[in-house]
Amino acid sequence: MSPNDHGLDLPGRAARITPVLEVRDLKVHFPLKKKRPWSAALKVHAVDAINFEIAAGKTLGIVGESGSGKTTAALAVMRLVPVTSGQVRLMGQDTAALSGEAAREMRRHVQMIFQDPYSSLNPRMKAGDIVEEPMLLMKMGTPEERKARARELFAQVGLRPDQMPLFPHQFSGGQRQRIGIARALSTRPRLIVCDEPVSALDVAIQAQILNLLARLQRDHGLSYLFISHDLGVIQHVCDEVAVMYLGKIVEQGSREALFARPLHPYTWALFSAVPSMENRRNQGARRVAVEGDPPSPIHLPPGCRFAGRCPYALAHCHQVEPQLREVGQGQRVACHRVEDDGSTPHM
């Protein structure tokens, strides 16, 4: 499936090569309130110099545990949190450089689907109005056109147009998530940021929503930035995967490369923690033991951030922070223990 088969109205060849989203050295630090006037200024290193890009029609997945910075990264892409430094380029344009009308215009091209379909819809608005609202804010079309578009979107996401005058509480969780998806699609965005879009849903409903997202991507050539903690879901939807730990990308690669050969000990630990028949203890399964909890993102350890929990950490790992480097085809990893040929201590 090539991204250009979807009738994208990309102007000229350059646009085809420019990724839809480019993130360069993105840092998001949250300053903490000083306890006393003379105490040191502390900050939470939520996202610390990450890089990635997403091509048209493709999906990048960010996976990691809570507190790894994946949601903050997504919010920074949406310009919903202040960016400390670095660049977020949407279709080649630095979003931070835009202001006023241009910034609003940019918003049309990137929309978001939230985790919790209960709290992300205004309970006092009718479903149809919720879907129309982004078009209204972007001053798109006439009222009749907007209504028609909302009706079309309802059909696209598998809702009935006669449900438009209902309120959110009259829908089930899966249906509410469909309203959220219709709302995100209303401005015909290029990129949709999906923050855990299925984790609040029942398994059977998850499959329905994942299939819907896949179909919409095929039909409209959408790009997704897909945030999830569920490796099964990430594997199912993503073309490329970035694994985050404490604000850093520790491993990044194509779906094929990463799942064929997870290199970073943290990635491996994440994989082996997923419960399955093979991981049953009396099957003699080998689980990478990760003890304890991640360190505080306020007082970061000097070396590798994972070293304190890593079963393979050496003295060197505690002192020098590893950089993300290319190891093999389309796979990058930040770990001292992974050799350049991709051999690791856990394999």
Add this chain to the structure above:
Amino acid sequence: MTAATAVVEQPLLQITHLEVCFDTWNGRTKVLDDVSFDLNAGETLCIVGESGCGKSMTALALMGLVPQPDGHITGGKILYRGQDLVQLRPEARRQLRGNAMAMIFQEPLSSLNPVYPVGEQIAEVLRTHKGMTRKDAHDRAIELLRQVRIPEAERRVREFPHQFSGGMRQRVMIAIALACNPKILIADEPTTALDVTVQAQIFDLLQDLREAHNTALILITHDMGAVAELADRVLVMYAGRKVEEGSVEDILLRPAHPYTRGLLQCRPDLKLGVLPPRHDLPEIPGVVPPLYDLPPGCAFAPRCPVVQNDCQTKPPSMLPAPVALTQAGLQSIPVVREFEAPPHRAACVWLAANRQETAA
């Protein structure tokens, strides 16, 4: 322990034809309908299904915690060592709760009291049920924290719930549940709020404790992965009814009921190695029907891919899963614990019909 004798003895817990109703605006609604199962000592039973299928209500009914005044146990028996818990007076029921059976809830932060140190909360159980002195209870609390592998137990026993991480809080909950060495531990989605690596630690801990004390575990979950990792036996529920039961191998490798198959297939499984090309996930269409408006026949019929005419008329009864179907895709895994193989049964008209065809 006494696993060998447990097979001969009566099951620890016998639930027969349990029925729970709620008074709602839509009239009296049956939330559990004819639920029967046994639980043996030292065994792990998983109850799976979507939300609203009655998993949590089953747990609450066992604990005697059906929400009052709207909920009522309207039928059936819960036999614990020959004693019917449904008939028991509230005082006697209170004695058993925490002592013989204990429960771990989904969200540890909201189940712990934020204004007491965790040690106090563990000691409270011991003082109430065992009549321990303050000092003894405190010492035992430290010991319990050590048992659930909380480092620096002496110091942390004085800390408050907000000073613990999510995984550590769930360990505290487990310590409280284990305080009186219960025979039955009921865990309602114990790891849903936790990260995978922490979830793996909690699963390991639960298994260790089960092996050490021969505690029976009822695990309520929607995660088939958790089932695969922990269960000896599995109960699949749908809309307040039992639709399939069997050993973990039966349910995961030879599922019979269309609902169980749907649940297993619709989950994107993590696979390592060379990946197959991407495809759409098999869906279970629609949603669980509201319990006050169940169809007259099989509750799953409106979503079922193999629905028959008979399905619409009367609810199917539990029958042994057909052999002809159970032979497909066999992949043997070692027998887990020395129990008699539990019967593999499912409630489905289509299955019953297909078995007759193959037998003829």
